Amino acid sequence: MTGSGFKDHFSQASSLYAARRPTYPAALVDYLADLAPRTALALDAGCGTGQLSGLLARRFDRVIATDASAAQIASAVPHERVEYRVTPAQASGLDSGSVDLITVAQAAHWFDLEPFYAEVRRVARPGAVLALVTYGILTIDETVDPVFAEFYWTVVGPYWPPERRHVEEGYRSLPFPFAELEAPPLSIELAWTLDALVGYLDTWSAVRAAEKALGASPVPAAREALARVWGDPARERPVRFPLSLRAGRV
Secondary structure (H helix, E strand, O other), X not given: OOEOEOOOXXXXXXXXXXXXXXXXXXXXXXXXXXXXXXXXXXXXXXXXXXXXXXXXXXXXXXXXXXXXXXHHHHOOOOOOOEEEEEOOOOOOOOOOOOEEEEEEEOOHHHOOHHHHHHHHHHHEEXXXXXXXXXXXXXXXXXXXXXXXXXXXXXXXXXXXXXXXXHHHOOOOOOOOOOEXXXXXXXXXEEEEOXXXXXXHHOOOHHHHHHHHHHOOOOHHHHHHHHHHHHOOOOOOEEEEEEEEEEEEEO
């Protein structure tokens, strides 16, 4: 999701990523579209498999979605107003002064931010908005959360890339040299079965690293532990991901 020095933690599981990662709320897109000077063109950098790109197309005439991973782009859901490009975040190929909104969803912690911010300044039209979006650690309820936390922090905790701390901190420690805008409280609200939750765990970079180090995936044991507190695996439980947003005028 970056360019040179690209740390590819996700290409190997791109189809899982596309199917099992959460999507973003419409309220996020509406907030950003209302801030933008126009709704002609949005750039979704580090788009992965397009979880945000297609939603942006509901409010923007055209969306360019870029990612350095060809496998991620190949697994993205097509949309008539979204053009996917395999290219680093700092090399969008767009015309100078052409973009109304630049978004980075769950990817800014992988970027070399200095050249990316230079690209943002180049492509942004006057008054354009940049938004770095990340969703934090999910919560479900008092019975499931401790089991989930044990897996996240203890079982696979040692295998998270160091950049993951930026997600845990809600991107507050990332440099953001733009006139920052106050964002409303937002969250991703879902209803998941046990299999949906376990499928999401299986997309984590820490799981891939643990699997490589240990010789076996830690996910089956996690499923057993979660099943003991979940009850009927087909039961849907409410899942909440808190959203953190750094938005600013370019």
